[in-house]
Amino acid sequence: MEKPNNFLTEIIDADLAEGRVKEIHTRFPPEPNGYLHIGSAKAIWINWGIANAYGGKFNLRYDDTNPVREDDEYVKSIEEDLRWLGAVPNGGIYYGSDYFEKCYEYAEQLIKEGKAYVCDLTREQMQEYRGTLTEPGKPSPWRDRSVEENLDLFRRMRAGEFPDGSRTLRAKIDMASPNMNMRDPAIYRIVRAHHHRQGDAWCIYPLYDFAHPIQDAIEGITHSMCSLEFENHRPLYEWVINNLHLGPFPIQREFARLNVSNTVMSKRYLRELVEKEIVDGWDDPRMPTLCGLRRRGYTPSSIFEFVKKAGVSKVYSLVDYRLLEYCIRTELETTALRRMAVTEPIKLTITNYPEGKVEYFDIPNNPNKAANDSSTRKVAFSGSLYIEKSDFAEVPPPKFQRLKPDGEVRLMGAYIVKCNEVIKDENGEVVELRCTADLETGNGNPVDGRKVKGTIHWVSAAHAVDAEVRLYDKLFTQENMGELPEGSDYKDFLNPDSVKVLKGAKLEASLADAKPGEKFQFVRMGYFTPDSKNPGVFGRIVTLKDSFSKTLEQK
Incomplete structure (x- = not known):
């Protein structure tokens, strides 16, 4: 990976140049209490990307010091997401809970040195x-x-003699510090909860601000890079390192979190969406989770490109969701195979085409010049077809260049046809168009004087694959979900049109064996991928229309 250029790499360059550190060693420390999301991708890209660029090591360490909401399901999903992104933890995979005994020893060390004490204040009194x-x-x-x-009280806390929440171990620092995190923070609390890894071996647990620097030091982390919310915690991080004589490295440095428009990234909110079945799981394609983006059809390269374009700084910003769409669309323009799919079909019958005849026309797989792909596929053509409902208008609007009564269009890669008759059902809905074809114009062959402006796609009825198509949109209507109107709830802004389900779609035969993870451009309709949980369902990754590139050009 090419070395990023930002204020974090400037810090690292200086540390290397001055000989303060020889090999870069970073870590990603997620708490296994939910699935990773697009914001996590930024932390991964920074930590793994920097280690990779400098030829160093990158650790995955589960921050499992809070047993209440942690679960093996999340542990497995986190590693799966990292490996999918290509961010292989070449420095190893670790668990914060594996250091519980060492954290306890360090806590006793602080007590012996008069730097920690057992406090009987309740949580409310402490506040x-x-x-x-x-x-x-x-x-x-x-x-x-x-x-x-x-020492006696702390050992009895470990032995389980006291009720939950009745006592804490606090670092003795400075109750007058302007930084409230330094006002004798709690570093151990009593919690009786079954731990996913340690079982019931412990009833006291170290708090993150105490455990994290110890874990970093034990693993040899040189640069502990985390989001800006921990900036005010850095003095405590350094206090732990210095008072336990673990320095001079690791050091902690902070960057602004990735905030994306029209979405939420609070695990509490995401969990609630799942538990209340507002979405169909953590991997719902509308969710900002990495597994949701994977199911939606996003690629690791598009996600990292998005993070890269969003930038690394210490300033809060809200990144337009359309930038993410732009990144995947740009990639798929040159990599996705073109296929014909009719999402809202009406029948088109060619009355002068020989009954029972089938031809196979050569249709380009990706005519985009940048794709450098000259390959074609053979697509079955017959006298009974399906076309898109929106490609016909009985009373066409101005400049309408698709099919209309007595009008002509070219069927993509095939014949020019003329609409002669419109068949409706008892409700007045158009159910069939009867056309004649100019049989001299097959496979797109030009005929003198037979140029037409409109071209539409089609699928042979006898060869069509039945499918359901889902058109996804933003999950929330509010752009900045971090600044909601007073008295409102984030669920008040759920987009009722975040998914549109189209049953009875007709796809060309080559899509019968399409597998989850494969990406296709449905000609003129957008980019789609087979759904990994529902056979016969295709979900739209992103539309063809790009409304964001002009925004980028103006910057």
């Missing part, structure tokens, strides 16, 4: 004692317990 942004905190009544008493 009250903590102070405000303008007022210093008050010391806990138990701040000056002796080393011996603290």
